Amino acid sequence: MTAIQFEIEDRDATSRARVGRVTTPHGAFDTPAFMNVGTQATVKGLLPEQVAAVGAQIILGNTYHLMLRPGSELVDRMGGLHAWMRWDGPILTDSGGFQVFSLSDINRINDDGVTFKSHLDGAMIELTPERSMQVQNQLGADIIMAFDDCPPAQTKNDHQLARAKGMGLPAEAGMDDAGYHQRVQTANERTLRWLERCIRAHGRPAEQALFAIVQGGTDLTQREWCASRAGELDLPGYAIGGVAVGEGTDDIKRVVDHTAPLLPDGKPRYLMGVGYERDIVAAVRAGVDMFDCVLPTRNARNASAFTPTGPIRLRNARFRDDPAPIDPGCDCPACGGGFSRSYLRHLFAADEMLGGILVSLHNIRHFQRLLLDIRRAIRENDWSFVADAWPVAGV
Amino acid sequence: MTAIQFEIEDRDATSRARVGRVTTPHGAFDTPAFMNVGTQATVKGLLPEQVAAVGAQIILGNTYHLMLRPGSELVDRMGGLHAWMRWDGPILTDSGGFQVFSLSDINRINDDGVTFKSHLDGAMIELTPERSMQVQNQLGADIIMAFDDCPPAQTKNDHQLARAKGMGLPAEAGMDDAGYHQRVQTANERTLRWLERCIRAHGRPAEQALFAIVQGGTDLTQREWCASRAGELDLPGYAIGGVAVGEGTDDIKRVVDHTAPLLPDGKPRYLMGVGYERDIVAAVRAGVDMFDCVLPTRNARNASAFTPTGPIRLRNARFRDDPAPIDPGCDCPACGGGFSRSYLRHLFAADEMLGGILVSLHNIRHFQRLLLDIRRAIRENDWSFVADAWPVAGV
Numbered sequence: 001m002t003a004i005q006f007e008i009e010d011r012d013a014t015s016r017a018r019v020g021r022v023t024t025p026h027g028a029f030d031t032p033a034f035m036n037v038g039t040q041a042t043v044k045g046l047l048p049e050q051v052a053a054v055g056a057q058i059i060l061g062n063t064y065h066l067m068l069r070p071g072s073e074l075v076d077r078m079g080g081l082h083a084w085m086r087w088d089g090p091i092l093t094d095s096g097g098f099q100v101f102s103l104s105d106i107n108r109i110n111d112d113g114v115t116f117k118s119h120l121d122g123a124m125i126e127l128t129p130e131r132s133m134q135v136q137n138q139l140g141a142d143i144i145m146a147f148d149d150c151p152p153a154q155t156k157n158d159h160q161l162a163r164a165k166g167m168g169l170p171a172e173a174g175m176d177d178a179g180y181h182q183r184v185q186t187a188n189e190r191t192l193r194w195l196e197r198c199i200r201a202h203g204r205p206a207e208q209a210l211f212a213i214v215q216g217g218t219d220l221t222q223r224e225w226c227a228s229r230a231g232e233l234d235l236p237g238y239a240i241g242g243v244a245v246g247e248g249t250d251d252i253k254r255v256v257d258h259t260a261p262l263l264p265d266g267k268p269r270y271l272m273g274v275g276y277e278r279d280i281v282a283a284v285r286a287g288v289d290m291f292d293c294v295l296p297t298r299n300a301r302n303a304s305a306f307t308p309t310g311p312i313r314l315r316n317a318r319f320r321d322d323p324a325p326i327d328p329g330c331d332c333p334a335c336g337g338g339f340s341r342s343y344l345r346h347l348f349a350a351d352e353m354l355g356g357i358l359v360s361l362h363n364i365r366h367f368q369r370l371l372l373d374i375r376r377a378i379r380e381n382d383w384s385f386v387a388d389a390w391p392v393a394g395v
Numbered sequence: 396m397t398a399i400q401f402e403i404e405d406r407d408a409t410s411r412a413r414v415g416r417v418t419t420p421h422g423a424f425d426t427p428a429f430m431n432v433g434t435q436a437t438v439k440g441l442l443p444e445q446v447a448a449v450g451a452q453i454i455l456g457n458t459y460h461l462m463l464r465p466g467s468e469l470v471d472r473m474g475g476l477h478a479w480m481r482w483d484g485p486i487l488t489d490s491g492g493f494q495v496f497s498l499s500d501i502n503r504i505n506d507d508g509v510t511f512k513s514h515l516d517g518a519m520i521e522l523t524p525e526r527s528m529q530v531q532n533q534l535g536a537d538i539i540m541a542f543d544d545c546p547p548a549q550t551k552n553d554h555q556l557a558r559a560k561g562m563g564l565p566a567e568a569g570m571d572d573a574g575y576h577q578r579v580q581t582a583n584e585r586t587l588r589w590l591e592r593c594i595r596a597h598g599r600p601a602e603q604a605l606f607a608i609v610q611g612g613t614d615l616t617q618r619e620w621c622a623s624r625a626g627e628l629d630l631p632g633y634a635i636g637g638v639a640v641g642e643g644t645d646d647i648k649r650v651v652d653h654t655a656p657l658l659p660d661g662k663p664r665y666l667m668g669v670g671y672e673r674d675i676v677a678a679v680r681a682g683v684d685m686f687d688c689v690l691p692t693r694n695a696r697n698a699s700a701f702t703p704t705g706p707i708r709l710r711n712a713r714f715r716d717d718p719a720p721i722d723p724g725c726d727c728p729a730c731g732g733g734f735s736r737s738y739l740r741h742l743f744a745a746d747e748m749l750g751g752i753l754v755s756l757h758n759i760r761h762f763q764r765l766l767l768d769i770r771r772a773i774r775e776n777d778w779s780f781v782a783d784a785w786p787v788a789g790v
Contacts, residue, residue, distance in 0.1 A: 046749070323473060
């Protein structure tokens with residue numbers, strides 16, 4: 001009894017990359033897939049039909065936000081998240097764990113779960129593996145995530161700590177290597193115990209596929225232990241968590257290269273919260289099938305547009321008289337629709353919503369086009385587009 | 396040599412209402428017409444294709460805002476307003492006069508023009524009939540408006556004054572009737588002199604139709620004088636200005652009923668800044684052909700949705716569990732798309748842009764459907780829909 005089917009259609013000759021298709025109760029999506037984030041039951045500023053029109057096949061909802069507002073019981077009464085937000089395609093919800101650890105004021109954490117203060121009204125809320133499953137069962141996404149203990153990023157100096165906190169990431173000051181590894185191991189063991197409780201508490205396994213999350217930070221031994229133990233539980237999919245939480249690109253690549261192949265070959269592999277174009281390409285070549293990230297839409301609202309030659313900041317005065325679209329090679333409603341950089345700069349200067357909307361559509365399309373190129377590269381064993389089109393990928 | 400053609404296709408048997416069509420260099424629009432406002436070269440939050448999809452055939456741009464930011468010279472270099480904002484249909488621009496008198500800090504006003512401080516950066520700007528024509532010629536709208544002297548609303552007590560100022564309307568305290576009529580007459584005579592200067596300064600009469608504006612406040616004798624003098628100048632269209640600036644529905648109806656028939660029968664008649672459904676119905680029956688108002692989109696962003704039984708405020712807690720659309724009889728993307736009041740309430744509670752976007756689409760459609768009903772009523776000499784569907788029209 002499983003809610004999803006995963007079919008691998010082709011494999012890359014030069015890497016571990018695979019191209020395939022995940023079929024869910026609400027339709028299928030192609031892998032490798034990039035999922036756009038719809039935190040509060042909306043991809044910010046866009047109608048579902050606009051999100052679908054730029055190529056998105058699956059979106060992500062946030063359990064933490066939706067349990068606080070409007071509450072999953074309400075969404076359930078309204079027919080579930082798909083019906084309520086009018087997105088008929090596949091949806092994935094996270095477990096709430098990451099947001100509890102990064103956004104909230106934690107009051108108590110022990111083996112039972114986490115008690116925290118709501119960032120909305122200060123109410124004291126308890127989140128446990130059982131409660132996370134109940135909330136996700138009520139929301140009704142096609143893929144749901146296990147509730148995990150997210151260890152903080154290892155920040156070896158004040159600069160790294162400030163940067164991690166600035167990104168809203170869980171981080172602790174002054175951890176040495178020994179302290180970090182101990183913290184990761186404790187979180188990892190708890191994550192496994194919580195995973196087993198999630199499996200027992202999951203009430204709709206025929207309609208919702210529960211994915212495990214492999215933690216372990218930058219400690220490859222911990223990654224191996226967690227992947228092995230979680231793999232024995234034979235879940236419909238496996239995620240790599242705790243990546244891109246403040247560490248550099250080299251550490252992301254090292255952890256993903258090592259961990260992805262440890263996950264069951266026949267199940268979708270999901271790298272959570274990643275990321276920039278080069279990180280995605282590297283992870284696909286390590287064998288990852290699914291990605292999510294807020295970058296396309298969050299950066300869009302800050303006037304930052306992705307292009308094959310790197311991001312451009314549309315508030316910049318140099319675009320005042322620029323009649324060109326963001327990216328002449330793009331077929332999104334902004335570029336294909338003939339909206340110029342000059343016009344987009346005006347919209348941001350005038351605080352007009354349409355600026356963030358048009359650039360959101362462009363940035364989503366940019367990532368969907370990257371994934372189209374990646375899937376083609378795997379089928380044709382030809383990755384030349386990476387060097388041609390994505391020479392600069394990070395910001 | 397004229398930029399537009401106006402064809403009256405049918406007349407109502409029981410009133411002065413007419414149904415027709417205005418053809419411009421960028422396509423035609425049906426009259427009576429409701430124009431949605433795109434102040435800063437965008438209907439807030441909506442792509443042009445979305446605005447067109449809910450039935451809008453002509454939109455309005457604001458000369459005052461666009462001359463300050465980004466500047467009409469820039470828009471001209473970018474190919475004009477149509478090309479720059481990607482709206483291929485008819486556009487009307489106002490003259491800047493109303494905003495100068497209502498939004499800016501006026502430094503000096505005399506027969507030459509108005510000098511004011513920009514509300515954006517405090518720069519001292521001069522607006523004259525000639526400059527307004529130059530700016531509107533550069534923006535390139537199909538219909539442009541004469542620069543007029545907008546007399547303040549007559550506020551007889553502190554309550555009326557506070558209300559007018561709260562609405563951003565020009566108002567002066569403590570005017571008695573004699574003072575008011577003197578002020579209206581002075582403004583009216585200046586408006587006529589400025590109209591003659593606009594006609595001489597207008598550089599693109601073959602591509603842009605210049606409309607005169609008839610002022611006169613609530614003084615019917617002044618309205619007659621201005622309509623008569625402006626009518627002699629044989630312009631392509633005539634507007635009634637200075638209405639709905641703080642006076643009540645009865646005064647609006649009295650002025651419009653009296654003034655509309657004074658305007659040339661064969662030219663489009665435009666009632667500026669009006670308004671609510673009942674005001675529009677009454678004005679159409681007096682012989683008005685064109686309307687504009689910010690209500691649909693401004694109220695939408697404040698969670699106020701128009702319905703045939705009056706507006707509803709979607710932040711209200713009573714909509715928390717309401718699975719119904721805003722208006723079951725509506726075919727807009729919000730109602731026809733199945734978005735519930737419950738979901739819309741959540742979007743506003745969570746400060747999500749999509750709330751204002753969906754209700755903007757609904758409210759625009761609401762007014763376009765009203766105008767469809769009005770045009771049908773004129774053709775069929777059957778106004779029963781008014782009593783049936785719009786029993787409560789004001790807020």
